[in-house]
Amino acid sequence: MTIDISQFFQVFFDEAEELLAEMERLLLAVDIGAPDAEDLNAVFRTAHSVKGGASTFGLNDMTEVTHILESLLDRIRKGEMPLTAEHVDAFLQAKDILKMQLDGHRNGAAVDQDAVANVRMMLQELSQDDLGGTPLVAAAAAPVASFALGGTATSAVAEGARRFRIELPKVEQREVNALAAEVGLLGRVSVAPLAGGCSAIIVTTHESLDDIIAICSFVLDPDDLKIFEAPALTPEQRAIEDAARAKVERDQGYGFFDADDAPAAGPELSDDERGYGFFQPIDQIRAAATANRAAKAVQATAEGLETDAAAEKKLVVKKDDKAVAHGAESSSIRVSIEKVDQLINLIGELVITQAMIEQRSDSLDPMVHERLLNSVSQLTRNTRDLQEAVMSIRMMPMDFVFSRFPRMVRDLAGKLGKKVDFITNGAATELDKGLIERIVDPLTHLVRNSIDHGIEMPEVRRAAGKTDTGRLFLSAAHQGGNIMIEVADDGGGLNRERILAKAAENGIAVSDAMTDSEVWQLIFAPGFSTAEAVTDVSGRGVGMDVVKRNIAAMGGSVDIRSARGFGTTISISLPLTLAxxxxxxxxxxxxxxxxxxxxxxxxxxxxxxxxxxxxxxxxxxxxxxxxxxxxxxxxxxxxxxxxxxxxxxxxxxxxxxxxxxxxxxxxxxxxxxxxxxxxxxxxxxxxxxxxxxxxxxxxxxxxxxxxxxxxxxxxxxxxxxxx
The missing domain is CATH 2.40.50.180 (CheA-289, Domain 4)
Incomplete structure (x- = not known):
């Protein structure tokens, strides 16, 4: 019997993407000089969680990268080596590689294997620095005891694997099961009872003792553990163990498979081809998912329905940000965008039907049909409340957009040799999901322009009496039925004379009598740029006209305020929803x-x-x-x-x-x-x-x-x- 686990793959993809985004946020916020221990632990946990999920689903390329990353993070968080800017850069590059690999598995996107190899080599080189260090825990220095399932043990390690025996203190069975599941990500695990209600976990793995201790620390205090390395099994012992395990699995069906569903004998297959004995291979899942999406798209087109380009994405319906952070299982639910859109469409039809009833009831005599008209009025109020409640499900916080920019600001400022503090405000302000996805590109253009053209070089700022570090603000706030998004910098401001000269050169009718607001609007003309040189950042005059056109298409408007020497503020006004x-x-x-x-x-x-x-x-x-x-x-x-x-x-x-x-x-x-x-x-x-x-x-x-x-x-x- 083969289980279709495509739904579990999708959950892993979504969670891994969120974990990688969280990793980037933590790395950008870490204080390199005095890193907070909890922040380092949080980064380590994100890497470990991605590694565990990737290992479970057989995504070995991601597992290999996260294993090296996790080991290096573990040494840093334990104080065995200091955190440096080089480490943060390497971790951010590793995050990019993991995201690329994740997209490769999810969408079949190309993966640059040379870039993967370069990052792995970089992490390994950083791991080899300052090798002198203290042991992880005292248990690691415990005497090695002989432990085998039976017979005489030999010193040979079968296929390069090592066997470890982890003796646990007396704890609840659920904690034993939790630890066995965690350690099981590293290899093959079995649990044996000990005297006094204690238990021992035996793991056969290619991973190091440090990796095992690091995982155990998530469930129990490492000081309470006793870890011994056991001699490897002989080929005869391994055959006996495998046969016994296979018989138990066939008889019990893993607790949920039919006993007669054991795979038939045949040619030797790889783990991915075999699907681990009961999982459907990922290639088949991808092919089935692609065919299913294509069939749905054809059906949606035939029925004249709206097809959401982001239908594969999931929407997290949040009740409270703090509750989500500390109790995600109880405060949020993953709902397919298709279901949310279907619900909104049904509410729209309900609003239309209610309007029809209200229009037809207007011709009735209010004295004769008083009770009916009161019921219609109550229906109108309830319909409006229901509509607002359902529309709020589609609303997403602006943090979904804002979180993309700290990394971009950091990299771009470093590339241009500038120092920039990126400050956000109003990240919790909510906007319709459809608008949030469409506002990302315009905001990206504006942020890049502020860094490239707005904020000056450190020496120029010093000469103007400013601090070396420029400030870039990104804010969002509600104003009536609209949302106001502002991109502001404390740079040099717009140059009125240069804009007028460039506009005249491009054949645009201008005059010195134009107001500043009219002059600023000239930068939205197609092909308009005052950059003295074309770079890979900007200067080709492509972008600002697209920004204004895209915002206008969303029913919004753009306004510019600027003061020479003090900075520029670009304000975008958008409706809260287009539905x-x-x-x-x-x-x-x-x-x-x-x-x-x-x-x-x-x-x-x-x-x-x-x-x-x-x-x-x-x-x-x-x-x-x-x-x-x-x-x-x-x-x-x-x-x-x-x-x-x-x-x-x-x-x-x-x-x-x-x-x-x-x-x-x-x-x-x-x-x-x-x-x-x-x-x-x-x-x-x-x-x-x-x-x-x-x-x-x-x-x-x-x-x-x-x-x-x-x-x-x-x-x-x-x-x-x-x-």
């Missing part, structure tokens, strides 16, 4: 559209004197002394409107990316919360439309892309601009 939004319903002809409320400034009915015609450029409207381009919605979508004169209809003032425009529509219908449906995945991309929703009457309404409308306002004439 549900507050919208204004507008009518044009027979169609009803939704305007995201966050872009709406005001609505008005203009006077005839406020409308001006510009030859070949369409019309503008004067609002409080400011002329705004007038966008007739009916021209964009070839709609037969009720009104063609703005003075008879309604004009809605919109603002996005620092620019304003006036949208001419027939009428305002109302304000409501709508569930956003992805139009592109269910139909196709439509210019000027960001999504769709279902109204209370069951009809479909399109959600307007305000940023696209305003960007197109300069091109507007009497011709249709969208086709």
């Amino acid at each position: 549900i939004l507050d919208g204004m319903s507008i009518r044009c002809g027979e169609e009803v559209y939704i305007l995201p409320l966050g872009f709406v400034v005001e609505s008005l009915q203009p006077a005839p004197d406020d409308i001006k015609e510009i030859a070949g450029r369409g019309r503008v409207i004067k609002v409080r002394g400011e002329y705004l381009p007038l966008i007739p919605l009916y021209q964009m979508f070839e709609i037969a409107p009720r009104f063609t004169n703005p003075c008879e209809g309604i004009v809605v003032i919109l603002e996005s990316e620092g620019r304003k425009a006036a949208l001419f529509v027939d009428d305002l219908v109302g304000q409501q919360q709508v569930v956003v449906k992805n139009l592109e995945s269910n139909y196709r991309k439509v210019t000027g439309i960001s999504g769709a929703t279902i109204l209370g009457d069951g009809g479909v309404s399109l959600i307007l892309d305000v940023s696209a409308l305003i960007r197109s306002s300069r091109q507007l004439a009497d011709d249709i601009i969208f086709s």
Whole structure:
């Protein structure tokens, strides 16, 4: 019988990735001059846990790297050798190698074996430094006693393995089992009872005595153990032991296998091919998982469902950060993203159904149907509470993003010869998972630019009366229904004259009368860069325009504040979620559209004197002394409107990316919360439309892309601009 353990592989992959991220965080925070003992122990535990899981699933390449890493960490945490910056660099490189190997096993990604060999060699060389040291524990110096299962022992070590006998004090059986399971990661283990209720563990392994003692220290105090090295078994004794063990396993079925499921005799297979006698080989698991994902994707496409590109990832639903840290089993649960998305979709349908009921009940006589209307009102409140509760499941802390940057800041600052303190604030602030994954790349561009262009070299800072070490701030906070993310530095600030000169050189219309905020926005022009030289860090003018475009696609905006000599702050405003939004319903002809409320400034009915015609450029409207381009919605979508004169209809003032425009529509219908449906995945991309929703009457309404409308306002004439 073969067990499909693909689900266990996935759990290991997820946990190993979290452990490696935790290892990196601890290494970046460690004080090299005076390292905290608990921090060193925590780093050691992460390496040990990864090694144990990798060994269990037969991922020997990861086991070999973590074994060397674990041994070196063990010597450092016990004070046998001092921690140096070289050690931290080596540990971080080892973490990168383990992550690469993990991705190789999980996704079939390529693994650079030369890089693996280089890191292993580096760790081994560091392990060989300062070999003089004190014994690990007194037990290691205990006299070696003869111990064998029977017969006369010889000094030969079969296949290079060594046998150790670990005598335990009187402890509960669960602790004996726990220690046997831990030691079992190193080799073959058996437990024997001793007099007085004590037990002994016999382990056959290729690992060293130090490794055994290090693992035992996780469960029991090493001073309470007696460890002896036993002579190796002769070939005859090994054959007898293997036969006895095989018979027990066949008879008992390991406690959960059928006795007749023992593997049939056949050609000798490797451990990976054999699956250890009952595990399905990892190659077969990968192939089955790939085929399963492909089948699900085809089925999802056929049904018109939204396919999440990150469907293999898991979401940890956290109740309290401290509780998670100290009691993960009781305070969190791993839930597949597919299940969360399905739940959110069902809640969206419930919101739509509730809106339909509420709309139909509006026509009822409140005196005759008072009880029914009260029930509808209660349903509305409960639906809103349920919707908010379910949406909170999809929210993730910004620490998911922030934790990626300390390593990048450290490496980039070292590469550029700069000193940078990286400070974060508001890591617990929550944002929708879909937005968190999309904000990583824009923030990466901004952080790299702050280090490369913002923060000066140490000698320049000293000349300006600053400290050698620059400061880079990354913060997040809620503001109303949005989240505000800021990247700030205390560097030299933006150079107004250089930006204007570069813009003029690129053919951008500029003038000295432009305000600072208008000048700063020029850096978002495609291909714009004031770098004096192109490097592998920056200088090609690729990035800032992409940053603004990506943030605008998420319904957000970017603002820049800068003071020469004091630094630069870049602020990003994003909606908390893209799944549900507050919208204004507008009518044009027979169609009803939704305007995201966050872009709406005001609505008005203009006077005839406020409308001006510009030859070949369409019309503008004067609002409080400011002329705004007038966008007739009916021209964009070839709609037969009720009104063609703005003075008879309604004009809605919109603002996005620092620019304003006036949208001419027939009428305002109302304000409501709508569930956003992805139009592109269910139909196709439509210019000027960001999504769709279902109204209370069951009809479909399109959600307007305000940023696209305003960007197109300069091109507007009497011709249709969208086709």
